[in-house]
Amino acid sequence: MLEVLLYIQTGLCVFCLYRIIMGPTIADRMVGLDIFGILVVGICAILAIHTGRMFILDIGIAWIILSFTGTLALAKYLENKSLNE
């Protein structure tokens, strides 16, 4: 059961990659990257149960924070402002 959930969750990343590659505008690619970062956290959570190793969930928590700062920086770049404003 857990393997099936893991395969489905990993296969969902293909949709995000499709949006990143085929997106008509630059904002579409950023949306795909943001959603990809959230999906990886789910993969880490299921993998932590499946393998029984605790440190994989720490990778997920770190991934949340890195994805957040990266998306904020990209949004500020899109808004054509400097980063300290």
Next chain:
Amino acid sequence: MINEIIALILMSTGILFNIFGCLGLVRLPDVYNRLQSATKCVTLGTCSILLGVLVWFGFVNIGVKALVAIPLLFFTSTVAAHALAKGSYRFGIKLGRKSVHDDYEAENRAFLSKEKKEQEKQKHKRPLRKTGKPS
């Protein structure tokens, strides 16, 4: 045994929400529609998966880590989506063809008109600078 079944049900629900969110990410016609669908559904689904981890293990160290990750994911994901929507609106990406109403335009009209004025001012300045060069 019963907590594992509850955890599996929670994780299946979360992955169902993730599937709907990614389907919206692919099928919807516009940046803003895609952002709305994908962010809401995928955030709720991933929080449900983390809640499943908590139910599976109970209140040991890994379960409490999952419990800490849930509000972190909620707040950061929504703030990032809001910043992305605002940035893409000010970048000048138009709404989709089937969108009927734009409430955000009235709020941003002052910003957009100011930017346009600055661009016009720079256009006027350029020839002046060229002619103003000392010979």
